Amino acid sequence: MSQTNSKRQSQILIITGMHRSGTSLATSLLHTSGLDVGDYLMSGQFDNIKGHFEDLDFVKFHEEVLASKGISTQGWTTESKIDVPEQFLEQAQSIIEKKQHKFLWGWKDPRTTLFLNFWQTFLPNAKFLFIYRSPWEVIDSLYRRGDGAFLKNPNLAIDLWCSYNEIILDFCNQNPESCLLSDIDHIIHNDQSFLEEIQQKFGIPLQPNQLSKIYNPSLFNNSKLGKHRPTIIQTHFPKAIEIYQKLNQNCTNILSNYKSDCNGRNSPFSNYQSWVLQDWLNLRQKERELKQIETELEQTQTELEKSQSQIYHYQVQLKEAQTTIIAMETSKFWKLRKLWFKCKNLLKSQLYVHYLNQLKLVIFLSLKYGIPDTIQRLRQDYKIPLSDDINYQKWLALHYPKKSDLMAMAEKLNSLKYQPVISIIMPVFNTPEAFLKESIETVLTQVYPHWELCIADDASTQRHIRDLLNHYQAQDARIKVIFRPENGHISKTSNSALELATGEYIALLDHDDLLTPDALYQVVKFLNQTPEADMIYSDEDKINEEGKLQDPYFKPDWCPDSFLSRMYTNHLGIYRHQLIQEIGGFREGYEGSQDYDLVLRLTEKTDQIFHLPKILYHWRIHPNSTAENLSSKNYATEAAKKALEDALKRREEKGKIVPVEGGHHIIRYEVKDPDLVSIIIPTKNLGNVLNTCLKSIFEKTTYPHYEVLVIDNGSTEQQTKNIFESWKMREPNRFRYETLDIPFNFSKLNNYGVEQTTGKYLLFLNNDTEVIDNDWLEAMVEQAQRPSIGAVGALLLHQDNTIQHAGVVGGVGGVAGHSHKYYHGESHGYFNQLKTNNNYSAVTAACLMCRREVFQKVGGFEPELAVAFNDVDLCFKMLNQGYKNICVSHVRLYHYESKSRGYDDTPEKQARFSQEVKYMKSKWKEFIEHDPCYNPNLTREREDFTIEI
Template sequence: MEFEKLNKIRKIKRVWQERGTQGLIKFLYQKLVFKFRNQISYQRWVAIHRLTQQDITTAKRQISQWHLRPKFSIIMPVYNVEATWLKKAIESVINQIYPDWELCIADDASTQPHISLILNHYSKLDSRIKVLFRTENGNISAASNSALDLVTGDYIVLLDHDDELAIDALFENAKLINQYPDADFIYSDEDKIDTKGKRFDPFFKPNWSPEYFYSCMYTCHLGVYNTNLIRKIGGFRSEYDGAQDYDLVLRVVEQTKNIYHIPKILYHWRVISTSVTSGEQAKPWAYIAARKALEAMLERSSYPGWVEETSRAGFFRVRRNVIGNPLISIIIPSAGTTINTSSGSLCLLENCIRSIQQLSSYRNFEIIVVDGYDIPEETLEKIVSLGVELVRCTEPFNFSMRINRGAAKAKGQFLLLLNDDTQVITADWLQSMLELTQQQEIGAVGAKLFFPDGKIQHVGVMILAGNPGHVFHEVEGDHPGYFCSNIVNRNYLAVTAACLMMRQEVFQLLGGLDEAFPLNYNDVDLCLKAHQAGYRNVVTPYAQLIHYESASRQKGLKPGEWKQLNHKWQDYFEKLGTDPYYNPNLSLKAPNFELF
């Protein structure tokens, strides 16, 4: 706890140094208001979504009509837990709406006498409860494997000895399995619960998001796994104790694509002093084990690399070795516009090219500027002297057409679409994007863009009810996002073409940018084509640029653009239902991960 307090003091000091006294006061006030508002919002949400007796009756009627009745084996390793929490954990299983379960408990040689009394009591109370008493302490993986030996069910469910399942947890999983019998791995949303039974801090998760998963063990609770698959991969491994479930799932997802997410709170994670929920220093070895599990994953991967820490404990940056030294073709449509800034006039194109050439640590790139014979002669001379290739168009401005023209001239295996009103901040921006783009399963890779005042311009695009919107648009640049979404790699349905990298072969396969979108939504359309084709799109916050958004052309949509996008993608939007990287419990008003 002392370490945690010291970290908070350091953060406050850093904010004060960066923003001054008034900035610090504003930061602390906003943080307090945000925390209070979220607590109030969630209590309201819980009241609205609480199950009624009618809901339970309806669920039981559905169960009686199901063709599939999967049996769930809940694995619960136990060691010296307080009697109150152990009883609540067991009773949360007994109270399940869905009846086809067994609770497989392995006591890891507890020294507290109440443990055996409680376990023996419940095993006699309900024949579905199986108990094994280990003779020596082996820690959580060994105990979990002992519980696994008791399993006879189709699916394994992981429950910690001081947590609780929601009453409909198994029902919702059985319901999904009836719809998707091929399911191998199912995870749900979760929240925390205090010692007085108050629920708080919900985590409404995205659908399967590999890049986010390689940043943190976000699937966590409730995790449900095909029993045969768990046995095939060898169960739990003691060398990863503390992050044994992370190691388990890292191996599970290498074996199957049948991964499903239930966007409902089905698990309540107890906050007590011995739990990782109580703070970073409760179980520091858990984060060490998580890093070790990621490093083992990289050793097995087709894209090996290394793991780096981030500013948040439990969140990591997985780096991938760049394969070879491929040429990147940077395509910049431009009119050579000059704007006025607080420091004087600024030619956006010259500034953009200068930042690329001076700051980029990755050097194998070419720059292709596409214009409509409107770049001033003075600027033309400067950029040509810098070794830039010029492609000229006589047609009226059409962003998509100009990018396609530039791509046709590109020699690189990788294309980087870039607005001329951007300025590179991070030296390794090209490597950061390239190490993701080179992966065959990935389509578009976007960057983290800031307005000149430091606020966020782009960290990903959500499409809510047919409306594309930038997440956390115009919030403070250091805002961590929703469960650190702004500071780690994360999948999104779309990214902005203001800075977008894609393999040339994928760009051509998708037909390039649709020239029917001359100004807006051409990037959203490209990303949707990639997603529909089976690629996933990613934003990396480690590639950072300033974006003088729309400085070189007028802001806003033209008549019919939104309608055109929705007409083209109506069927796909209906198939998706909601943006897979958002959560249907969250508000559609704005893509800021709020409940109301």
């Protein structure tokens, strides 16, 4: 190995040191003083919000070498020497070649400490700047990160500090002329002196700068550690103190106050190392927990004060309503008429407007239902339910129907021309008395009056069931009850209840769940607007054992492929009675998922399926309910699998049902014909990035019939061209490249690629991706072959295994945004969406497959969208043509994102982006304002599915 030759002699400064020693701070000062530390730097994170200033090329190199040795990619190792395998030498050479044109450059990465001899041999003229920090400060900082390695082994922190700094001392002693050792505390307080020392020792020209412009003292506060931390280290870990003293001795600029820190204290205890650090770690954990609790307590206190004020307001209103009811009970109807005319004179006073509206409603209801029924309705206590979820409580305060809302709905009943009878089906078996009573009461208090409650008791053994049901049946003629002579389970019982039904629509209500008071009114109002509806489903939440609401589920509109992964429509479900009869009602043998089986069969008879984006149903949580824990009823999961297998047979689709976490499933369809897949990859320069992508394709892909076409957008780097030729020789039957040297236009490049290929399936792939799963192409073809499918997307991960893409949501961030961005790759996502297959309005063209015929039918990529939103536009065109787009969760790739093109950081690029935004908002206003695969009650500001308040 030898240093790369260049026409201009580069000056190289390598910055390193133990993790959490202040290397980022020192590098930020050097960067602003003229040292080029890279074009693609690691961004700020929770533990380093100002940024790490780490060149991702070097980070990736170090991580890959460590991984090849079976060592933590973070560098958590005490090995003093790590040899770099020969297969990584070309990668290192490539990184250096990209930098060699720069006059003054370097990089920073704490892991470099583990590779000092390698880089010195590779770059013999390089200079090394080592930053160190006291062991107690580094250990405390590592503990505050909460890394699992230190939670398992607190002593690892001190071992790492010792190992890293011993390596640094040995290297400095062997190479004194090319090394400079500096204490971070000195840099903070003497930044100009620090820069001068570098210039004097290494002859490196740096521009004067002030650390105060980039340094926030609150981010590097050491004083809070107190005097006891150094004492602990001195007493129980003398080796660390010896190393720290050597560092101070070798650092000529040190302003050491080590002795005063340690305070000359000694301890008779010398064998308590483990529990000392464990206590320290525990203390840091408790401090983090306390801070979080204090924040939550402050928020809760604020919400409590608001809620108390709101409760007082409702109590005043309730008192007024009770006074009105008492007056009604002790007077005749015509006195209400007199009161009406008297109240008209009070219209000028805003104080009595709401009171007047109440009296108007009283008269209306009295005329329609009679005084006794009116009194019963007005006695109902319609309070806004409580929730421990602060955001959901805010949403409830805004959207849950108040008494005034319900009164207004009652007034509007006569304006509803279509008022069908809705038959509510309720199977009952040994329901706790309070739950059953509460469930029935939520039907009785519905604003919409044209319903019938059809109850079938499945031979309950508890006496209160019969007594309670007989009581309600006698109270209201709309309640019908049948007592089954023998237990037959839920499917038979539901069918028994169906036999009682005479309504035009069927609603399903579990015997312990609740309806909102406006549920049926909202359904009938929707039916008046959409009379063709054969099935309607609403949003839902859960009610816990304390009677509080939680886990609101704001659902998408009808997404058939999402439904094939999980029964998401669920509650409240409304179905045309005639269709229920045609499919034969519920089937025995599917208990636990009998409603899933019912809807699978019903949706094969109609596509008139609509979503009502309102919370109309409260699903009760108790220890034996599926709402509490789906896995508590394993038979429900097995029944769902059986229902899906039957659905595939009926639809004449071959496939395998695969269970996934959360009690759900994905369908792995059988590939009918393994037709040619044309993989199209636009690129320019950055040969190593492309090489990683190509290597992963050719080494991992098990699908037998594919080709790779690289569209070269005018590469100038010889290394990239060499990589083209190398793969052409290695894969002559599968790889080729074409050159299209035009100003970057993603749409034109890919459209050109389509013209140069013949595959039945097109796969558009970014050059900065890396395949993870061997069967990725099979899994995408499985979906793309289906006639109903337009675009197929994959789950894309950042390098740190957080989500980069899991489907695209219209309207998020202005035009469109990636769902679940920055979720951990192993998380379940919003109601298991990261573990199941889901329809989305769009998927990213960083990895997008479709059939050639679909691509051509919609006109391909739009050339006016050169950079942004071209994939969203393509998917919206497919959606507009009636195709469904899908993101396949079990296809995973890494996506290193925008390495080729860069970022929109110039006026020209920003102007272009503004034009593309304008184009999209003008063309696709409907999908941007209402994404059918996303709920309007969820935020459009972020990608995390939080509630819109």
